[in-house]
Amino acid sequence: MFEIWIALLINLFAGILIFLLGLFWPVIPKSYRKYLVRRFWGKGALGQDFVITYGAFLDSRLTQNNPPPFRYVKSYHDGRTIQFAGPWGNVVADAEVRSISYLINALSAYKESAVTVENDTTAFENLDRTIVALGSGSSNQITDIILREPNNGFLEFRQEGNTSFIFDKRGGAKFIGFQGTVKKDYGMILKIPNLRFPDRFFFVCAGLGEWGTSGASWYLATKWRDLLSEFKEAFGIVVEVDLGSDQSARRVFP
Numbered sequence: 001m002f003e004i005w006i007a008l009l010i011n012l013f014a015g016i017l018i019f020l021l022g023l024f025w026p027v028i029p030k031s032y033r034k035y036l037v038r039r040f041w042g043k044g045a046l047g048q049d050f051v052i053t054y055g056a057f058l059d060s061r062l063t064q065n066n067p068p069p070f071r072y073v074k075s076y077h078d079g080r081t082i083q084f085a086g087p088w089g090n091v092v093a094d095a096e097v098r099s100i101s102y103l104i105n106a107l108s109a110y111k112e113s114a115v116t117v118e119n120d121t122t123a124f125e126n127l128d129r130t131i132v133a134l135g136s137g138s139s140n141q142i143t144d145i146i147l148r149e150p151n152n153g154f155l156e157f158r159q160e161g162n163t164s165f166i167f168d169k170r171g172g173a174k175f176i177g178f179q180g181t182v183k184k185d186y187g188m189i190l191k192i193p194n195l196r197f198p199d200r201f202f203f204v205c206a207g208l209g210e211w212g213t214s215g216a217s218w219y220l221a222t223k224w225r226d227l228l229s230e231f232k233e234a235f236g237i238v239v240e241v242d243l244g245s246d247q248s249a250r251r252v253f254p
Contacts, residue, residue: 041224043199044130051131055134057090070083072086090119095210095213096213099213102222103132120140128197131194131203132205137157140206152236154235157208176208177212183243184241186238187215187239187249188237189220190203192234217246218246237251237253
């Protein structure tokens with residue numbers, strides 16, 4: 001009789017376990033993926049404490065006393081061109097628009113709220129977030145801040161004469177773009193902790209040229225799980241990009 005009760009309890013326990021697994025199984029993979037997102041992108045990545053920031057700049061002709069009335073040209077597929085005044089506010093590069101789209105697509109599946117996108121002047125007002133800065137420090141002041149952080153022991157931009165390059169601060173390697181018959185661009189992907197605020201991170205996707213920036217952003221958006229498994233927290237890597245193709249980005253360092 002005792003053995004019968006033991007068998008009944010085992011079957012009952014197994015039935016309850018199977019029921020609970022069936023009930024929560026659809027939720028478990030999604031919860032695990034969100035856990036990975038928080039580990040890599042920071043605790044605020046699933047909420048409002050995450051921002052993608054781009055460099056905002058003005059048309060220099062607007063600083064003239066009498067700026068020309070038609071500053072931009074629109075080209076159509078049939079050969080027509082139309083001159084127009086264009087924006088009087090900030091201008092955004094194509095590469096940064098592409099970069100933003102890659103990162104939003106990578107994260108929107110995990111977020112219930114929209115990904116925040118701000119220009120660098122606006123983003124500077126609130127650094128208590130995880131921030132992904134697009135473009136080099138010459139166009140994005142948040143990138144400039146991040147690259148000068150004391151815990152950035154990885155990569156920076158340097159210039160010797162008229163030659164600009166990405167510099168490996170640890171080993172001294174130089175990555176000079178647009179050389180040889182088949183010209184390549186180079187981009188850096190940097191991740192360091194935000195020292196001012198715990199559980200926040202600074203990211204940089206920046207290239208020597210536009211394709212280096214957007215190629216680095218594509219690589220980060222598609223390979224972040226691989227980077228999470230390889231690096232515990234901070235890292236700096238360099239990607240090589242064929243001009244005209246973000247998806248050609250491949251890691252060349254380290």
